[in-house]
Amino acid sequence: MVGKALFAQNASSKTQEVEKVPELPWPYKKLDPVAVAERAYAAFWKGACCYGAFEGIIGELRGKVGYPYTVFPSELFVFGEGGVAGTSNLCGALNGAVAVIFIVTGGLETEIREKAFKIIQELFQFYEQEPLPKYRPENPKYEIKPSIARSSLCHISVSRWCKESGFKAFSPQRKERCGWLTACVAKYAAELLNQNLEGTFNVPHPLPADVQSCRQCHDKGGMLENSRGLMDCNICHFTGKVKHP
Structure with a gap:
């Protein structure tokens, strides 16, 4: 596996390779x-x-x-x-x-x-x-x-x-x-x-239906496309006092 070197400074300020850490x-x-x-x-x-x-x-x-x-x-x-x-x-x-x-x-x-x-x-x-x-x-x-x-x-x-x-x-x-x-x-x-x-x-645990509904308009390819995300929209954006179209 290809690795990248970690380096450390020794007492004389010379850089030396101490370990190789593999890529992900x-x-x-x-x-x-x-x-x-x-x-x-x-x-x-x-x-x-x-x-x-x-x-x-x-x-x-x-x-x-x-x-x-x-x-x-x-x-x-x-x-x-x-x-x-x-x-x-x-x-x-x-x-x-x-x-x-x-x-x-x-x-x-x-x-x-x-x-x-x-x-x-x-x-x-x-x-x-x-x-x-x-x-x-x-x-x-x-x-x-x-x-x-x-x-x-x-x-x-x-x-x-x-x-x-x-x-x-x-x-x-x-x-x-x-x-x-x-x-x-x-x-x-x-x-x-x-x-x-x-x-x-x-x-x-798929996205809840109401979140998928919001994304139809607000996410990529939607009519508005003014937002992005996979979070529960209602917890922040709407309350019982606000009527959403």
């Missing part, structure tokens, strides 16, 4: 999704959601595959905490999990990346449509009630859970909920990667 996709071996979930939950308490989901999967691959996963710093993904540096944008659990999916299945070539995108899109739809979290860690700090996010955004996901559970956004229960959610997302990502390895991957 990297090798994958079937993982135990429960082991992934437990590792992700534990990692959440070290580096939060994005780091937790990434380390949950990469950590297992580090043990099963070894190199090149042994040279990738999971700490990089601490940046995704709280929807990227606390901005409540893309959910960190999704951010970390999809990074692993692309490392394992993606690449620059269009055909390869499109295959990876299909797996990533399924993970997003699972996150938006299912009552989550649906994985309970072995040793939880609190019992957590699930909610349906209807969005991949941390801000909306947390707010909808707060409304459903009655707990506040900065409560220890909400933090525990995000730990469970990190485990849940990492677990499903591992299940999808296992399916991809075995050639059984499918899409059990």
Whole structure:
């Protein structure tokens, strides 16, 4: 496999080759999704959601595959905490999990990346449509009630859970909920990667009918073509007070 060199500066400021990192996709071996979930939950308490989901999967691959996963710093993904540096944008659990999916299945070539995108899109739809979290860690700090996010955004996901559970956004229960959610997302990502390895991957969470209806006018090729996306439109754009034509 063609590789790219990683370089490091030695004490005398001379550059030397220290390791070769293969191009994507990297090798994958079937993982135990429960082991992934437990590792992700534990990692959440070290580096939060994005780091937790990434380390949950990469950590297992580090043990099963070894190199090149042994040279990738999971700490990089601490940046995704709280929807990227606390901005409540893309959910960190999704951010970390999809990074692993692309490392394992993606690449620059269009055909390869499109295959990876299909797996990533399924993970997003699972996150938006299912009552989550649906994985309970072995040793939880609190019992957590699930909610349906209807969005991949941390801000909306947390707010909808707060409304459903009655707990506040900065409560220890909400933090525990995000730990469970990190485990849940990492677990499903591992299940999808296992399916991809075995050639059984499918899409059990297609776009909802109302989203497909919106896209007929607003997405590529539509009459308006003034938007793009695969998210639930109604969660942001419409309320009961607004009538859409």
